[in-house]
Amino acid sequence: MKKIISIGSSVVLILVSLVSSCDSVKNASNTQKGAVIGTVGGAVIGGIIGNNAGKGGKGAMGAVLGGVIGGVAGGVIGNQMDKQAKKIDEALPGAEVQRVGEGIRLVLNENAIRFDTNKSTLTTQAQQNLDKLVPILQEYPETNIQIFGYTDTTGTPEYNLTLSQKRAETVKWHLVSKGLKASRFTTVGNGIADPIATNDTPEGRTQNRRVEFAITANEQMIQDAKNGN
Numbered sequence: 001m002k003k004i005i006s007i008g009s010s011v012v013l014i015l016v017s018l019v020s021s022c023d024s025v026k027n028a029s030n031t032q033k034g035a036v037i038g039t040v041g042g043a044v045i046g047g048i049i050g051n052n053a054g055k056g057g058k059g060a061m062g063a064v065l066g067g068v069i070g071g072v073a074g075g076v077i078g079n080q081m082d083k084q085a086k087k088i089d090e091a092l093p094g095a096e097v098q099r100v101g102e103g104i105r106l107v108l109n110e111n112a113i114r115f116d117t118n119k120s121t122l123t124t125q126a127q128q129n130l131d132k133l134v135p136i137l138q139e140y141p142e143t144n145i146q147i148f149g150y151t152d153t154t155g156t157p158e159y160n161l162t163l164s165q166k167r168a169e170t171v172k173w174h175l176v177s178k179g180l181k182a183s184r185f186t187t188v189g190n191g192i193a194d195p196i197a198t199n200d201t202p203e204g205r206t207q208n209r210r211v212e213f214a215i216t217a218n219e220q221m222i223q224d225a226k227n228g229n
C-alpha cells in the first residue's frame with residue numbers, strides 16, 4: 001500500500017509553538033489560542049494545498065480543505081479521517097489519497113475512473129471502483145463530500161465547464177444510487193482549470209479527465225468532537 005500523504009499536522013504543531021511563545025497571547029485562554037491557530041493554520045494549509053498538493057488543490061479545493069478546527073476536537077476529527085483515508089487507500093490502490101488538515105483529498109484519476117474524451121459516462125470498471133468506496137463512506141456518515149469534475153483542453157472552455165459538472169454529477173448520482181444520502185454531496189465543475197498533467201499528450205489529457213473528492217467533517221461530527229462524544 002502506498003503511503004498516504006499528510007498535509008497540515010506539522011504546520012499546526014509549528015503554529016502551536018509560535019502562538020504559545022507570543023507575548024500577546026501567553027495569557028489568553030485555550031479557546032482563544034485555538035481560534036488563532038485555527039484561523040492562521042487554515043490560511044497556511046490552504047496555501048500549501050494550492051502549491052504542493054497537486055495542481056487540483058488550488059481554488060475551491062484549497063478553500064474546502066484549508067480550514068482548521070484545531071484543539072482537541074480537531075485531533076479527534078483528524079484521527080477519524082486518518083482511519084477513513086487508510087481504508088480508502090486500501091480499497092482503491094490506484095487512486096491518490098491525501099490527508100489534508102482535518103480532511104481528505106481523493107483524486108480519482110485514470111487508474112480509478114477513466115473518462116473518454118467528451119464523455120461523462122462511467123465505464124464498468126469505474127462503477128466497480130466507486131462501489132468500493134460506498135461501504136467506507138457509509139461507515140463515516142458524518143462527513144460532507146464535495147466532488148470536483150475536471151476535463152482536458154479538448155473543446156472550448158465553456159463546453160468543458162459543463163462537461164466537468166456532468167462528470168461530477170455522474171459520480172455523485174452513482175454513489176447515491178448505492179445508498180448514500182444525496183444531502184452529503186455537493187458538486188463543482190472546474191473545466192480545464194488546474195491540470196495535473198500536460199495537455200500536450202494523449203496520456204496527459206487522460207490524467208486530466210478526472211474527479212476529485214474533498215471529504216470534511218459535517219456540523220454534527222464537529223459538535224460531537226467538541227463535546228467529547
